[in-house]
Amino acid sequence: MVFSSRATLGGVTDPSPAALPATITYPAAERLDLVEHLHGHPVADPYRRLEDPTDPHTIEWSAKQDALAREWLDVLPGRAALGERLAELMRTGSVGTPVWRAGRAFYSRRGPDQDYPVLYVLEDGEERVLLDVTALDPSGRTTLDRWSPSVEGTRLAYQVSVGGDEHSLLHVLDVVTGEVLEGPIDRCRYSPVGWLPGGEEFFYVRRLDPELVPEDERQFHRRVWRHRVGTDPATDVNVHGDGLDHTYYYGLSVTDDGRWLIVNGAPGTVRRDSVWIADLHGTGELRPVITADQGAQCSAWVEDDRLYLRTSLDAPRFRLCVADPARPAEWTELVAEQPDSVLDAATWLDGTLVLLRTRHAVSELHLHDPATGEHRGAIPLPGTGSLHGWSTVDRATEVDRDVLWFGFSDFVTPLSVYRFSLSENDTTLHAAAPGTVELPSVTTQQICYESADGTTVRMFVVSEEQHPDLPRPALLTGYGGFAVGRGPGYSATTLAWVEAGGVWVHASLRGGDEEGEEWHQAGMRERKQNVFDDFHAAAEKLVVDGWTTPQQLSIMGGSNGGLLVGAAMTQRPELYAAVVCSAPLLDMVRYENFLLGRLWAEEYGSASVPEELAWLLSYSPYHRVRPGVEYPSVLFTVFESDSRVDPNHARKMCAALQHATASDPTKHPVLLRRETEVGHAGRSVSRSVGLAVDQLTFLAGATGLEFA
Numbered sequence: 001m002v003f004s005s006r007a008t009l010g011g012v013t014d015p016s017p018a019a020l021p022a023t024i025t026y027p028a029a030e031r032l033d034l035v036e037h038l039h040g041h042p043v044a045d046p047y048r049r050l051e052d053p054t055d056p057h058t059i060e061w062s063a064k065q066d067a068l069a070r071e072w073l074d075v076l077p078g079r080a081a082l083g084e085r086l087a088e089l090m091r092t093g094s095v096g097t098p099v100w101r102a103g104r105a106f107y108s109r110r111g112p113d114q115d116y117p118v119l120y121v122l123e124d125g126e127e128r129v130l131l132d133v134t135a136l137d138p139s140g141r142t143t144l145d146r147w148s149p150s151v152e153g154t155r156l157a158y159q160v161s162v163g164g165d166e167h168s169l170l171h172v173l174d175v176v177t178g179e180v181l182e183g184p185i186d187r188c189r190y191s192p193v194g195w196l197p198g199g200e201e202f203f204y205v206r207r208l209d210p211e212l213v214p215e216d217e218r219q220f221h222r223r224v225w226r227h228r229v230g231t232d233p234a235t236d237v238n239v240h241g242d243g244l245d246h247t248y249y250y251g252l253s254v255t256d257d258g259r260w261l262i263v264n265g266a267p268g269t270v271r272r273d274s275v276w277i278a279d280l281h282g283t284g285e286l287r288p289v290i291t292a293d294q295g296a297q298c299s300a301w302v303e304d305d306r307l308y309l310r311t312s313l314d315a316p317r318f319r320l321c322v323a324d325p326a327r328p329a330e331w332t333e334l335v336a337e338q339p340d341s342v343l344d345a346a347t348w349l350d351g352t353l354v355l356l357r358t359r360h361a362v363s364e365l366h367l368h369d370p371a372t373g374e375h376r377g378a379i380p381l382p383g384t385g386s387l388h389g390w391s392t393v394d395r396a397t398e399v400d401r402d403v404l405w406f407g408f409s410d411f412v413t414p415l416s417v418y419r420f421s422l423s424e425n426d427t428t429l430h431a432a433a434p435g436t437v438e439l440p441s442v443t444t445q446q447i448c449y450e451s452a453d454g455t456t457v458r459m460f461v462v463s464e465e466q467h468p469d470l471p472r473p474a475l476l477t478g479y480g481g482f483a484v485g486r487g488p489g490y491s492a493t494t495l496a497w498v499e500a501g502g503v504w505v506h507a508s509l510r511g512g513d514e515e516g517e518e519w520h521q522a523g524m525r526e527r528k529q530n531v532f533d534d535f536h537a538a539a540e541k542l543v544v545d546g547w548t549t550p551q552q553l554s555i556m557g558g559s560n561g562g563l564l565v566g567a568a569m570t571q572r573p574e575l576y577a578a579v580v581c582s583a584p585l586l587d588m589v590r591y592e593n594f595l596l597g598r599l600w601a602e603e604y605g606s607a608s609v610p611e612e613l614a615w616l617l618s619y620s621p622y623h624r625v626r627p628g629v630e631y632p633s634v635l636f637t638v639f640e641s642d643s644r645v646d647p648n649h650a651r652k653m654c655a656a657l658q659h660a661t662a663s664d665p666t667k668h669p670v671l672l673r674r675e676t677e678v679g680h681a682g683r684s685v686s687r688s689v690g691l692a693v694d695q696l697t698f699l700a701g702a703t704g705l706e707f708a
Contacts, residue, residue, distance in 0.1 A: 019075040019076075020072065020075055020076070021071055021072060023666060026068070026658040026665065026670070027061050027658075028061075029047055029057075029061055029655035029659070031655075031659065032045070032049065034046060038589070038607065038613055039614075043617070045587075045652075047655045050648060050652050051594075051646075052648075053640075061655075062672075065671070065674070066672075066673075069671045069673045072669055073635075077706065078697055078700065078706055078707030078708055079707075081707045082496060082692075082693050082696060082697060083689060083690075086493065086496055086689045087685075089439075089495055090492045090688070090689065091112040091113070091437055092112070092414035092434075092490070093110045093112050093114065093414070093433050094108075094109070094110045094117065094414065094415040094434075095433060096117065096389065096417070097388070097405050097407045098417070099391055100391065100397045101149045101152065101153030101396070102151070102394065102397060103153070103396070103399075104122065104123045104153035104175070105123075106119065106122075106130070106147070106149050106153070107119075107122070107431075108144075109431075109434060111435070112434060112435035115134060115140055115685045116132075116140075117144070118132045118134075119158075130173070131144065131158060140684045140686070140687075142161070143160065143161055143162075144159075145159040145160060145161050146159045146191070146193075147159070148192070148193040150199035151196070151197050151396075152197070152198070152199055152396070153175060154174070154175050155172055155174060155229070156172070157170060157195070158170070158173060161679075163678070163679070164641035164678040164679025164680070164683070165641050165679055166189055166643050166679055167186070167187075167189050167643070168188045169183065169184035170183055170184065170185040170193075170204065171183030171185075181230065185206065185227075187207040187208075187210075189207070190205070191204050192250075192252050195254060196254060199229070200228060200229055201226060201227065201228050201229070202254075203224060203226055203252050204224075204227060205222050205224055205225070205249075205250045206225055206233070207220070207221055207223075208221040208222075208223060219596065219643075220247050221246045222241060222250055223238050223239070224239040224250055224263055225237060225239060239263075239286070240263055240276065244265070244267075247598070247599055248266065249265060249266060251263070255302050256394055256395050256396075257395075258281075259302075260277060260278070260279065260280065260302045261278040261284075262275065262302070263275070263277075264299060264300065267292065268598070268600070269482055269599050270292075270602040271483055271520065271602075272294070272296065272297070273292065273297050273298045274290065274291050274292045275298050275309075276289060277300070277302075277307065277328045279326070287328060289309065290311065290329075295313075296314075297311065297318075297517065298311040298312070299311075302325055305325070306322050306323070306370075307324065307325045307328055308320065308321070308346060309322070310343060310345065315336075315337035316516045317337045317338060317341065317343065317515075317516035317518075318337060318343035318517075319343065320333075320334045320346055320353075320355070321334055322334045333373075334368075335355065335373040336373075340359060341358065342358050342359075342513065342515065343355060343357055344357060344363075345390075347404070349422060350392075350402040350422055352367055352368070352369070352422060353373075354368075354379070354390075355367075356387060356390070358485070358514065360446065360458055360514060361458070361460075361487040361488075361508050361514040362446075362487055362488065363381065363385060363487060364378065364381070365378065365379035366378050366379070367379065377425075379404070379420050379427060380420075380426075380427045381418075381427065382408055382427065383408075383410050384410060385409055385487065385488045385489070386409055386489050387406050387408060388406075388409060389406065391405050402421060403422070404419070404420045405419055405430060406418055406420070409489045410444075410489065410490070411489070411490065411491070412439055412442060412444075412490070413490060414432075414433035416429065416432045417429075418430055439495065440464075440495055440498065440499035441464070442462055442463065443463055444460065445460070445466065446458050446459070446460055446461075447460075447461055447541070450537065451534045453530070455510070455522075455530070455534070457507065457509065457510070457538065458507075458514070459508060459538050460488060460506045461503065462503070462504045462505070463498055463502075464498060464499075464501065471552055472501060472503050472548055473501070473502045473503070473552045473553075473554070473699075473703035474505060474542055474547055474552060475497050475504050475505065475554050475555070476506075476539055476554070476555050477506050477555065477561065478561060478564055479509065479512060479557065479560055479561045480510060480511035480531035480535070480561070481511040481523065481560035481561075482511070482560060482603055483511075484560075485513045486508075493692050493695075497696060500706065500707050501706075502705045503547050503548060505542060507534060509523060509531050509535060509538075509564075510522040510527075510531055511530075511560075524602075524603050525602075525603070525604065525605050525612070526605070526612075528615065528619060532567045535555075535564060535568050536571070536575065539575050550574060550576065552577060552703045553703070554576065554577055554699040554702060555568055555569070555576050555580075556582070556695065557580075557582065557584075558582035559582070559583050559585070559644070560585065561582075563621070565580070566581050566584055566621035566653065567621050569581075569621075569631060569634065570625060571624070573629055573630065573631050574630075577632050577702050578701075579635070580635045580637065580698065580699060582636075582637040583638060583639060583647075583680055584649055585645055586621045586649040586652070587620065587649055587652055587653070588617075588619070588620035588621075589607045589613070589620060589623065591604070592606060594648065595644055595645065595646050596643070596644050622653050622656060625656040625660050626660060627659070627660040628662050629660065629661065631660070631661040631663055631668065631670070632663070632668055633667075633668040633670075634654075634657060634668075634669075635671050635672075635695065635699075636650040636672045636673065637673045637674075638650045638673070638675070639674075639675050639678045639679055639680060640678075641676065641679040642679050642680045643679055643680065645680060650672060651672065654670060657670045668702070673694055675687070
C-alpha cells in the first residue's frame with residue numbers, strides 16, 4: 001500500500017470540504033456561575049456539573065458529543081487505507097522473554113491475527129498453550145495482567161481483569177493438567193506473587209476488605225499476605241502493612257530456596273522507597289534495609305548469599321551496593337554512579353553481574369565483576385533501541401546457565417527476543433516477532449536542542465529523510481512526568497505517519513527518568529513549567545530547522561502526557577495546528593478528588609496548600625482557557641472504565657474550549673471521543689487500531705497529511 005502526502009512547501013491543504021460537515025453546533029453544556037475563593041485565589045469552575053457521570057445533563061451532553069465526534073471522524077479521508085495499513089503493521093505480533101522454572105520455559109506470544117498475547121509453556125522441546133484470555137472470554141473484554149510460575153514450574157499464579165478496570169482477579173493453575181486450582185481472589189490489583197518452594201504457599205498483595213475501611217479509601221489499604229493454595233483467603237496471614245500510610249503500594253520477591261523474603265514499598269507514586277528483608281528460615285521478622293524518610297529509591301535482591309541494592313541514595317543516576325543479608329543496613333558500594341548514564345537494573349549471570357544502563361534513553365548492557373564491581377565489557381546489542389525484560393535460568397535448570405535472554409525493540413524492529421552467551425561472547429536472535437510485514441524505509445536520529453533556560457534536551461526524530469527537505473506534517477509527542485521515560489521502540493502509528501510523508505518526534509522532557517532522578521525532579525511540583533518549556537522548545541526547533549511549520553505541527557499525549565498537550569495548547573495555541581489529548585489530567589485544582597488523584601500530590605502539588613495551589617493554577621489547562629482565542633483543532637479521547645484518570649477532566653475541558661474558541665469549528669473542531677468497557681492501559685489490537693485511526697486521521701486532516 002502506498003501512502004501519499006499533501007505536504008507542500010509552505011502550504012497545507014484543508015480536509016475534504018465535500019465530506020466533512022458544513023456546519024457544527026456544539027452541544028450546550030450548562031455553564032454555572034461558580035467561583036470559589038481558595039487561599040485568596042478566585043477559581044472559576046463553570047462546568048462542575050459535568051464531573052458527575054450519572055447526572056442526566058452529563059448523560060445527554062455526552063451522547064450528543066458522541067454523535068458529533070462520529071459525524072466528523074467517520075468521514076475523514078484516508079480512514080480505510082490507514083486502518084488497513086495499521087492492522088498490517090501490527091501483524092508483526094510480539095514475543096515475550098522466557099521465564100525459566102526447573103527446565104520449563106514460560107513466555108507470551110501474540111500471533112499476526114491475535115488480539116491478545118497467549119501464554120505458552122515449553123518443556124522437552126514441546127510447546128503448548130497454557131493460558132489464552134480470548135478463549136476464556138471471546139468478547140475481548142478480559143486482559144491478562146500478570147503471571148508468575150512456582151519455583152518448580154508446576155503451578156502458575158495469574159491475574160486477569162475485565163472491561164479495562166484493572167481490578168485484577170488472582171487464580172492458580174496446574175501447569176500440567178491446566179486445571180484451575182483456585183480463584184478468583186479479588187482485590188489483587190498490581191499484586192506481585194512470591195512462591196515458596198513446593199508450590200503450596202505464596203506471598204502476595206491484596207487490599208483489605210472494603211467494609212473495613214472508609215468508603216473513599218477502598219482503592220488503597222494494601223497488605224502483604226501469606227496464602228496457602230486452596231484455603232479461604234480470609235484466613236491468610238497478614239505479613240506486612242499495618243500501621244503504614246494507607247496509600248502504600250508493595251512489591252515483593254522470595255529467593256528460590258525460600259529463605260529470603262524482600263518487600264519494598266512507597267506511599268502512592270512518590271519516589272522514596274522503603275525496603276524490608278526477612279529470613280524465613282529464622283524468625284521471619286521483616287527488618288528495614290532503607291526507609292522512605294531517607295528520600296531515595298531502592299530495589300533489592302539476594303544472590304550468592306549477598307544482598308544487592310540498586311539505589312539513588314547519594315546517586316541520582318543510581319549506584320549498586322551490597323550488604324550481608326543478616327546485616328542489611330550496612331552497605332558497601334560496589335558500582336559507583338556514572339555521570340552520563342542511568343543504572344536501570346542489574347542481574348546475576350553465571351558468576352557475573354550484568355547491568356542495564358540507559359544513555360540518553362538508549363539501552364546498554366554491561367558486564368561487571370561481582371566481587372569488585374570492575375567493568376568487564378559490554379554486551380553487543382542488535383542496534384540502538386530499548387530492552388523489554390530479561391531473564392536467566394533458575395537454579396533447577398541445568399542448561400544455558402551462562403545465557404541471558406532479553407527483549408529488544410527499536411523504531412523499525414518489532415519486539416523480539418535475543419540471546420547472549422557469556423562463554424561465546426555473542427548475541428543472537430532467539431525468537432523473532434512471529435509476523436512478517438513489509439516495513440517502510442525510515443531514518444531515525446536523536447537531536448539535541450536548548451530549552452528556555454538553556455538546558456540541553458533531546459528528541460528522537462523519525463522521518464523519510466535524514467535532513468529536512470521541505471516542511472512536512474509533523475506529530476510531536478512526549479510525557480514528562482513520574483520518572484517515566486521512553487526510548488526507541490516499534491510503533492505502528494509512528495511508521496504509518498512517516499510512511500505517509502510525515503515526521504514523527506518524541507521529546508525526552510524533564511520530569512522523565514532519561515537522565516536520572518534529578519531530571520525527574522526538574523520537571524515536577526513548582527518546576528513543572530520546565531516540562532512545557534521543553535516541549536515548546538522542541539516544537540520551535542522543528543520549525544526553525546525546516547522540518548515543519550506551525551500550520552503543519554500536531555501534538556499528541558496521554559495521561560500525564562495529556563496534561564502536557566493540554567498545557568501546550570493553552571500556553572501556545574498559535575504554535576500547534578491540532579491536538580489529540582487522551583485520558584488527560586486537565587483540572588489541576590480538583591484532580592485529587594477523583595480516582596487515584598490523591599496519590600499524585602507529590603508529583604504536582606496539592607490545591608490544599610496555598611503555595612502549591614499557585615503552582616497548579618499557573619498552568620492548569622482547564623483554568624487557562626480564554627474566550628476569543630483561536631485554539632487549534634482538538635480531539636479528546638477518553639475511556640469510561642478508566643480507573644486512574646477520571647474522564648470528567650476531558651468533559652469539562654471540552655465544554656470550556658467549545659464555549660471559548662474563536663476558531664471556525666468546521667476548520668478547527670473541538671471533539672470528544674468516548675469508549676466504554678476499556679480502561680487506561682491494556683486493550684486489544686483491534687480496539688487499538690480503531691482508536692489510532694480516529695486519532696491520526698484527525699491530526700492528518702488538520703495538518704495536510706493524506707493516507708491513501
